Amino acid sequence: MSAPHDQRIRPELVVLADADAVADEAATRVAAAMREAVAARGQCVLALSGGSTPRRLHARLVAMGAEALPWAQTYIVFGDERCVPPDDSASNFGMARETLLAHVPVPDAQVLRMEGERPPADGAERYEATLRALATRLGVAEEDALFDVVLLGMGADGHTASLFPGDAALDETTRWVLDVCAPATYAPRDRLTLTLPALSRARTVLVLAGGAEKRDAVAHALRGDADARETLPVARVRGRARTTWLLDRVAAGHA
Numbered sequence: 551m552s553a554p555h556d557q558r559i560r561p562e563l564v565v566l567a568d569a570d571a572v573a574d575e576a577a578t579r580v581a582a583a584m585r586e587a588v589a590a591r592g593q594c595v596l597a598l599s600g601g602s603t604p605r606r607l608h609a610r611l612v613a614m615g616a617e618a619l620p621w622a623q624t625y626i627v628f629g630d631e632r633c634v635p636p637d638d639s640a641s642n643f644g645m646a647r648e649t650l651l652a653h654v655p656v657p658d659a660q661v662l663r664m665e666g667e668r669p670p671a672d673g674a675e676r677y678e679a680t681l682r683a684l685a686t687r688l689g690v691a692e693e694d695a696l697f698d699v700v701l702l703g704m705g706a707d708g709h710t711a712s713l714f715p716g717d718a719a720l721d722e723t724t725r726w727v728l729d730v731c732a733p734a735t736y737a738p739r740d741r742l743t744l745t746l747p748a749l750s751r752a753r754t755v756l757v758l759a760g761g762a763e764k765r766d767a768v769a770h771a772l773r774g775d776a777d778a779r780e781t782l783p784v785a786r787v788r789g790r791a792r793t794t795w796l797l798d799r800v801a802a803g804h805a
């Protein structure tokens with residue numbers, strides 16, 4: 551029998567009308583996974599993504615109200631960060647703080663941000679230590695899932711978190727967090743990112759994507775063939791329990 555996070559298992563595909571419907575569906579699924587995690591294990595570890603796509607989802611989670619979700623039992627971690635201070639407009643943490651974390655009752659001590667203001671290699675090492683300490687504190691064994699939900703976006707080039715096509719970070723087998731340099735078309739280029747071994751410790755992976763610029767990469771990634779896995783980092787991520795892509799009709803090629 552195949553392992554549950556086997557690369558051969560195709561992601562579940564959910565096509566929705568538009569970005570608002572994607573955010574609604576994502577919020578419903580994140581809420582369910584948070585409640586399920588707390589009911590089963592007493593806590594939830596939720597990994598947030600950056601960029602602009604999560605803003606609508608965050609607004610939905612805030613709109614559910616402070617009491618609707620088990621924020622007091624939730625740890626917030628990040629899939630990637632740009633190497634900038636947290637108040638910089640490019641900071642993924644800054645975006646999450648502004649749109650979500652400032653509005654929900656998650657204890658500050660349970661928000662584990664990547665320190666983008668540090669020298670990149672130092673920031674990566676420190677975040678790796680932070681995540682390993684979290685696993686120890688929660689009693690998560692080396693082979694078990696650490697993250698209940700990993701939220702991911704994707705770029706038009708198929709990057710996810712800050713794992714970019716062709717980057718040596720994709721070959722990492724042991725480290726959970728690396729510093730990387732994004733292609734020249736991106737700013738800021740210096741990034742911190744979870745690696746594939748870290749992302750493979752997710753129970754549920756939710757990939758959110760919308761818009762025409764992502765249509766080609768989505769189609770290619772979802773073919774799931776060897777070429778897609780080789781060239782598109784997003785095609786290589788699988789959750790242990792489920793991997794779901796929430797797409798608007800345009801990104802899915804239906805419009």
Ligand SMILES: O=C1O[C@H](COP(=O)(O)O)[C@@H](O)[C@H](O)[C@H]1O
Pocket residue numbers: 599600601602603604629630631632642702703704705710711712
């Ligand atoms: O640079 C990044 O890009 C991806 C996609 O961002 P989006 O703006 O197209 O949603 C994002 O998932 C990642 O966290 C971010 O650092």
